[in-house]
Amino acid sequence: MSDGAPTPPAMPALSVSGLVKRYGERTVVDSLDLDAAQGAVTAVLGPNGAGKTTTLEICEGLRNADLGSIRVLGQSPRDPTLRARVGVMLQEGGVYGSVSAVEALTHAAALYESPQGVSDLVDALGLAEVATVPSRRLSGGQRQRLGVALAIVGRPELVFLDEPTAGLDPQSRRAVWELIASLRDAGVAVVLTTHYLEEAEHLADHVVIMDHGRTLASGHPHDLVSSVASRTLRFTAESGLHLQGLEKRLPHGSTAVEVSPGTYLVTSPDLSEAMGHVSAWCIDLGINPTGISSEQRTLEDVFLDLTGDDLRP
Amino acid sequence: MTLDVRPRAAPASRPRRVLAHARLELVMLLRNGEQLLLTVVLPLGLLVALALTDIIDVGGSTREERLAIVVPGMVALAVLSTSFTALAIQTGFERRYGVLRRIGTTPLTRSDVLGGKSLAVLTIETAQVLVLSGVGAAMGWRPDPVGLVLMVPLVLVGSAALATLALLLAGVARAEATLALANLAYLVLASAGVVIPVEKAPDGVQPFLELLPSAALAESLRIATMDGSVNGYLVAVLVVWATLAGAGVSRWFRWE
Numbered sequence: 170m171s172d173g174a175p176t177p178p179a180m181p182a183l184s185v186s187g188l189v190k191r192y193g194e195r196t197v198v199d200s201l202d203l204d205a206a207q208g209a210v211t212a213v214l215g216p217n218g219a220g221k222t223t224t225l226e227i228c229e230g231l232r233n234a235d236l237g238s239i240r241v242l243g244q245s246p247r248d249p250t251l252r253a254r255v256g257v258m259l260q261e262g263g264v265y266g267s268v269s270a271v272e273a274l275t276h277a278a279a280l281y282e283s284p285q286g287v288s289d290l291v292d293a294l295g296l297a298e299v300a301t302v303p304s305r306r307l308s309g310g311q312r313q314r315l316g317v318a319l320a321i322v323g324r325p326e327l328v329f330l331d332e333p334t335a336g337l338d339p340q341s342r343r344a345v346w347e348l349i350a351s352l353r354d355a356g357v358a359v360v361l362t363t364h365y366l367e368e369a370e371h372l373a374d375h376v377v378i379m380d381h382g383r384t385l386a387s388g389h390p391h392d393l394v395s396s397v398a399s400r401t402l403r404f405t406a407e408s409g410l411h412l413q414g415l416e417k418r419l420p421h422g423s424t425a426v427e428v429s430p431g432t433y434l435v436t437s438p439d440l441s442e443a444m445g446h447v448s449a450w451c452i453d454l455g456i457n458p459t460g461i462s463s464e465q466r467t468l469e470d471v472f473l474d475l476t477g478d479d480l481r482p
Numbered sequence: 483m484t485l486d487v488r489p490r491a492a493p494a495s496r497p498r499r500v501l502a503h504a505r506l507e508l509v510m511l512l513r514n515g516e517q518l519l520l521t522v523v524l525p526l527g528l529l530v531a532l533a534l535t536d537i538i539d540v541g542g543s544t545r546e547e548r549l550a551i552v553v554p555g556m557v558a559l560a561v562l563s564t565s566f567t568a569l570a571i572q573t574g575f576e577r578r579y580g581v582l583r584r585i586g587t588t589p590l591t592r593s594d595v596l597g598g599k600s601l602a603v604l605t606i607e608t609a610q611v612l613v614l615s616g617v618g619a620a621m622g623w624r625p626d627p628v629g630l631v632l633m634v635p636l637v638l639v640g641s642a643a644l645a646t647l648a649l650l651l652a653g654v655a656r657a658e659a660t661l662a663l664a665n666l667a668y669l670v671l672a673s674a675g676v677v678i679p680v681e682k683a684p685d686g687v688q689p690f691l692e693l694l695p696s697a698a699l700a701e702s703l704r705i706a707t708m709d710g711s712v713n714g715y716l717v718a719v720l721v722v723w724a725t726l727a728g729a730g731v732s733r734w735f736r737w738e
Contacts, residue, residue: 265576
């Protein structure tokens with residue numbers, strides 16, 4: 170935390186509970202809970218259609234919730250005073266095609282009392298070479314970075330970034346990561362959605378995994394990995410085993426699936442008991458399982474287990 | 483990374499926000515080549531051509547008589563091109579690019595946006611009126627002095643009527659449809675009582691032409707600059723258009 174940064178208040182920067190959003194018959198967000206702290210990066214992870222963008226748009230005051238309580242910096246999301254205090258990067262840039270990065274940033278900067286310097290922002294996000302090019306001629310990645318710059322030009326207390334690094338080359342992604350880390354260090358609350366698990370793992374203080382509009386798990390990436398790992402074990406054996414027999418033996422609430430040919434995943438509330446049953450079952454069937462382990466190495470494994478879904482960019 | 487990102491969030495004052503937005507809208511309007519052709523080159527070219535030749539019979543036998551009809555008509559055409567066509571197309575594409583949506587998350591309020599747009603449009607129209615009147619005067623246009631003063635409120639009312647119609651179109655239709663309709667409407671409205679005066683139309687058609695906002699503006703400008711008087715009926719037509727379209731905008735305009 171730098172000197173002079175405001176002391177983070179006890180209340181979370183963003184607090185969402187029981188959020189419900191329906192489009193006609195379709196429930197897009199279903200009793201979602203989400204908290205984001207000051208001076209922390211909160212990453213919302215989920216497959217396409219999980220409801221991430223809708224959730225963010227409700228918090229940004231762009232859409233109304235059907236049910237639930239949302240407090241943004243202690244206010245209701247549509248409170249007009251939030252418009253200066255909250256920075257927003259939408260998935261679609263929102264910059265007129267004939268307007269350049271410098272013009273868009275100059276316009277945005279003039280809306281705030283003590284904005285960032287436009288040229289500083291242009292440099293920080295590596296847009297110097299294309300600063301005067303009409304935005305319609307920018308690459309997808311350059312447009313993304315302009316979106317990030319527009320979100321922070323007003324020195325906000327809370328920033329919503331909807332897929333800030335989608336389509337960025339590794340160097341640009343690094344630059345955006347550094348910027349997000351410096352926002353956190355300065356006491357800004359950052360809420361972002363991402364398709365990159367690596368990004369969530371490296372950058373986030375708090376990860377929320379959601380699918381079908383619900384929170385499936387949340388916590389520090391490290392805790393999340395170890396807590397889910399403690400309930401899951403993996404083993405390899407010949408493919409195509411019939412698992413009904415195994416599931417009958419396992420403690421109540423356990424599941425067994427063949428996640429890829431010859432790789433089996435067992436989830437159980439009591440892992441040590443499950444481990445014993447798996448071994449006994451294998452002996453009974455005369456199979457020799459290898460690599461029985463309760464270790465999961467990455468957030469990606471957790472994510473796949475929870476959503477059963479690949480992250481599709 | 484040397485950026486100081488410590489929070490210091492506060493909105494700028496409303497006048498600064500409106501001015502900043504007016505500046506951007508102005509830059510966008512002036513940058514569009516086709517719009518510039520429509521807003522400046524075409525009215526000016528027509529003014530010169532219609533005053534010097536009789537390729538189109540606008541009425542009047544001398545150059546001065548023709549100028550008395552043509553100059554206020556071209557002022558109305560200029561207002562039509564800026565307040566209606568250019569504004570509609572620009573606003574339509576702002577919606578399409580998601581500009582209005584993003585702006586909805588910044589301290590720029592909807593009334594700031596409308597204020598900025600109005601300021602940008604009026605800045606261009608001031609320049610248009612000055613250029614057209616100046617060139618007209620240099621060619622021998624001799625308007626009634628009172629009428630010259632009356633042009634200001636008449637242009638404001640006419641501009642309000644056409645601009646609210648533009649926002650209504652841009653706020654409900656897709657950007658491509660807005661582009662097509664705004665250009666088509668320009669052609670139709672320009673020829674109906676603006677370039678060619680209402681009195682040149684068949685008798686049965688004239689009362690209907692005067693109900694068009696563009697024709698009502700052109701005719702009221704002609705009457706003002708010729709006689710120094712205000713035609714209350716035509717002004718009422720403009721006010722009704724502005725009121726109806728304004729109500730439609732506040733009801734149906736979609737910001738995203």
